[in-house]
Amino acid sequence: MSRAVRSVPILLLTLAAALPAAGQTKKDGGELGDKEHALQQTQKRLKEERAKAADARKREAGLLAELEAIDRRLSEKRKQVAVLDGRIQRSQVEMKDLQQDIARLESQREGQEEAMAQRLRAMYRLQVQGGALPVLLSGDDPVAQAVRLRHLATLATVDARVIREYRVTSEGLADRKSRLEARRKEMSALRTEAESERTEADQEAARRRVLLGRVKDERVYHDRMVGELSEATRRLEAFVRDLQERRRVAKVPPPATSKPPKAAVPGESIPGVGLGAMRGRLAWPAEGRVVEEYGTRVNPRFGTKTFRNGIDIDASEGSNVHAVYPGHVLYTGFFRGYGNLIIVDHGSEYYTLYAHVADIKVAEGDDVKQGQVIGTVGDTGSLQGPRLYFEVRYQGKPQDPAQWLRPRG
Numbered sequence: 001m002s003r004a005v006r007s008v009p010i011l012l013l014t015l016a017a018a019l020p021a022a023g024q025t026k027k028d029g030g031e032l033g034d035k036e037h038a039l040q041q042t043q044k045r046l047k048e049e050r051a052k053a054a055d056a057r058k059r060e061a062g063l064l065a066e067l068e069a070i071d072r073r074l075s076e077k078r079k080q081v082a083v084l085d086g087r088i089q090r091s092q093v094e095m096k097d098l099q100q101d102i103a104r105l106e107s108q109r110e111g112q113e114e115a116m117a118q119r120l121r122a123m124y125r126l127q128v129q130g131g132a133l134p135v136l137l138s139g140d141d142p143v144a145q146a147v148r149l150r151h152l153a154t155l156a157t158v159d160a161r162v163i164r165e166y167r168v169t170s171e172g173l174a175d176r177k178s179r180l181e182a183r184r185k186e187m188s189a190l191r192t193e194a195e196s197e198r199t200e201a202d203q204e205a206a207r208r209r210v211l212l213g214r215v216k217d218e219r220v221y222h223d224r225m226v227g228e229l230s231e232a233t234r235r236l237e238a239f240v241r242d243l244q245e246r247r248r249v250a251k252v253p254p255p256a257t258s259k260p261p262k263a264a265v266p267g268e269s270i271p272g273v274g275l276g277a278m279r280g281r282l283a284w285p286a287e288g289r290v291v292e293e294y295g296t297r298v299n300p301r302f303g304t305k306t307f308r309n310g311i312d313i314d315a316s317e318g319s320n321v322h323a324v325y326p327g328h329v330l331y332t333g334f335f336r337g338y339g340n341l342i343i344v345d346h347g348s349e350y351y352t353l354y355a356h357v358a359d360i361k362v363a364e365g366d367d368v369k370q371g372q373v374i375g376t377v378g379d380t381g382s383l384q385g386p387r388l389y390f391e392v393r394y395q396g397k398p399q400d401p402a403q404w405l406r407p408r409g
Contacts, residue, residue: 071380115162230306280403284406285313289314292311313388320376352391
């Protein structure tokens with residue numbers, strides 16, 4: 001048997017062994033592709049879950065956070081507009097002063113020009129008559145010549161002074177006109193900037209109206225807002241308790257013989273000294289009428305129930321907010337759900353709270369007098385427009401403010 005014939009079985013055996021190996025390779029490649037596909041699907045699902053988590057975090061921020069962001073931007077825009085308006089008013093006053101100066105200097109320069117014209121005409125006539133030398137040399141009286149010489153010297157001095165004054169007046173007039181033109185350009189730029197800020201403020205106000213419109217008209221938004229406001233109320237109560245506890249720690253402990261204060265319950269108070277003795281006699285914190293009362297409220301559209309710890313006073317935007325009793329300013333700042341908030345400690349564990357304030361006129365740590373202006377009415381954090389939210393608290397618990405404020409005739 002030839003070598004070629006003997007090699008055929010060996011080749012067949014080799015091919016037979018190689019075929020399963022090729023099949024295994026193909027099988028492994030397929031499994032690898034499946035795993036890659038599965039990995040891609042996992043990565044896709046992970047990306048989707050991350051996106052859902054991000055959306056959830058945005059939803060957690062909630063309507064109050066969105067309202068707060070709008071309020072902050074709107075407040076900043078309003079402040080910028082107010083600053084620009086103030087600068088415009090100052091520029092207008094400066095322009096008016098400059099215009100008065102220009103009118104005065106122009107009148108002054110006209111008088112100087114008339115005086116110089118008269119002197120030039122007199123000098124021309126003198127020149128026509130041969131000049132000053134014949135006048136000086138005429139006559140034989142030396143005294144008369146000396147008088148004429150002094151007279152001409154005085155006229156020359158006067159002429160020089162008039163020319164200097166005219167030059168100063170002209171320079172002053174040019175300076176006033178230059179400054180007036182600069183103020184006009186500045187005024188134009190300020191008005192353009194103020195108009196831009198007003199436009200942006202109007203846009204923020206429009207976003208606010210859209211958000212509040214959804215809260216009023218769409219059940220989903222309304223329910224979310226009710227839940228967030230309830231949570232904001234709980235956070236405020238916890239915040240007041242924390243402030244109260246810190247005040248207790250900071251104060252000297254009472255004598256061992258003194259009786260501990262009776263625990264307060266919502267809506268009730270303990271008679272005593274200070275604000276505790278002012279039940280039904282407190283001055284109102286703002287001029288206006290009560291539009292939201294203390295206690296349980298039922299939404300007429302959706303039937304949802306909420307409990308209000310204070311009252312809403314419908315007051316004019318920008319009107320003054322007054323401290324109802326002497327005290328110590330415990331907190332000023334933005335509090336979610338209440339906007340700009342002021343908390344005043346009146347001692348004996350009595351506190352008053354003022355919310356939705358526009359401009360805060362006091363700082364933490366200030367002592368305030370009864371009737372002192374502590375802020376202005378605004379709409380920060382408000383769902384109903386400009387108004388003042390007012391609370392009275394004893395030992396951190398809310399009281400009915402209507403029972404503390406003096407009756408109105």
